[in-house]
Amino acid sequence: MKCFLAKPRGFCAGVERAILMVEKTIEKFGTPVYVRHEIVHNRFVVDGLRQIGAIFVEETWEVPEESVVVFSAHGVSKEVYEEAKSRRLKVIDATCPIVKSVHRSAIKYANSGYSVILIGRQGHAEIDGTLGQLSPGAMFLISSAEEVKSLPAMEKVAYLTQTTLSTEETSDIISALKERYPDIQGPKTGNVCYATANRQSAVRSICKNVDLLLVVGSRNSSNSNRLRELGEEQGVKSFLIDSVEDLTEDMFVNVNSVGISSGASAPEHLVLEIIEWLKEHFNLGDITEVQTVSEDTKFPLPTELER
Numbered sequence: 001m002k003c004f005l006a007k008p009r010g011f012c013a014g015v016e017r018a019i020l021m022v023e024k025t026i027e028k029f030g031t032p033v034y035v036r037h038e039i040v041h042n043r044f045v046v047d048g049l050r051q052i053g054a055i056f057v058e059e060t061w062e063v064p065e066e067s068v069v070v071f072s073a074h075g076v077s078k079e080v081y082e083e084a085k086s087r088r089l090k091v092i093d094a095t096c097p098i099v100k101s102v103h104r105s106a107i108k109y110a111n112s113g114y115s116v117i118l119i120g121r122q123g124h125a126e127i128d129g130t131l132g133q134l135s136p137g138a139m140f141l142i143s144s145a146e147e148v149k150s151l152p153a154m155e156k157v158a159y160l161t162q163t164t165l166s167t168e169e170t171s172d173i174i175s176a177l178k179e180r181y182p183d184i185q186g187p188k189t190g191n192v193c194y195a196t197a198n199r200q201s202a203v204r205s206i207c208k209n210v211d212l213l214l215v216v217g218s219r220n221s222s223n224s225n226r227l228r229e230l231g232e233e234q235g236v237k238s239f240l241i242d243s244v245e246d247l248t249e250d251m252f253v254n255v256n257s258v259g260i261s262s263g264a265s266a267p268e269h270l271v272l273e274i275i276e277w278l279k280e281h282f283n284l285g286d287i288t289e290v291q292t293v294s295e296d297t298k299f300p301l302p303t304e305l306e307r
């Protein structure tokens with residue numbers, strides 16, 4: 001069996017920064033350090049941080065007053081900041097800088113009198129945080145080109161997108177918005193971030209050579225789900241797996257060539273364990289890494305956590 005590895009895969013700069021921020025916060029302030037929501041959507045990362053003293057909670061009121069809390073890479077609403085302030089919490093904000101820039105755009109458009117349309121998936125932590133930059137109900141959330149028809153007639157309109165959507169899906173929705181509102185303002189190709197776009201193009205590339213795609217990532221990871229969907233769209237049987245424990249030999253019936261990628265929050269050791277499993281269970285031949293672009297993006301830590 002042949003094996004193709006997509007590159008780039010795995011951790012993005014925003015995830016690396018968020019994990020490091022929790023570690024540095026524990027180093028600086030000692031335990032316990034509370035983390036609101038999974039710092040990134042991966043249970044292995046969360047379990048690892050739990051072991052060094054992070055306590056994960058879903059709501060700010062669960063954090064005892066005057067404690068230290070880290071906000072996750074997905075970002076939070078203004079209300080969450082207010083609540084943290086009223087509970088006198090020491091906040092370390094690990095929101096990815098790219099998500100932060102979407103927040104700033106939402107506020108800028110609203111202050112300039114635009115109605116803001118957000119393209120994204122309801123219920124995702126990033127979407128809750130972005131919607132929460134404006135007062136409740138001030139932004140329109142849509143997730144398909146079909147939904148554009150149900151939006152009201154509006155004069156000044158702008159759009160923003162979730163950072164972890166599929167690039168194709170986003171461009172279809174943007175086209176529908178431009179048709180409906182010819183003067184609409186917004187980022188040309190949406191706010192899909194470099195890491196999401198790069199992982200998608202690498203998967204697209206290996207799909208030409210494989211008859212099974214494995215995407216390593218947790219079920220609640222948006223960008224990992226989009227990678228699996230992309231594989232299916234390319235006509236390749238595709239599975240989203242948390243780890244090697246999800247693999248069974250039945251998945252590989254009639255498979256001569258397997259492709260592997262991992263979402264932006266999945267650690268590389270999970271990919272290496274899968275390769276070892278494949279070596280143990282099959283006659284694994286060449287392993288080819290297909291690199292579509294090189295990444296060197298790094299986001300600095302906030303000054304208070306720097307050495």
Ligand code: SF4
Nearest residue numbers: 012014096098163193
């Ligand atoms: S996927 Fe993109 S937006 Fe999300 S944390 Fe990574 S770099 Fe930031």
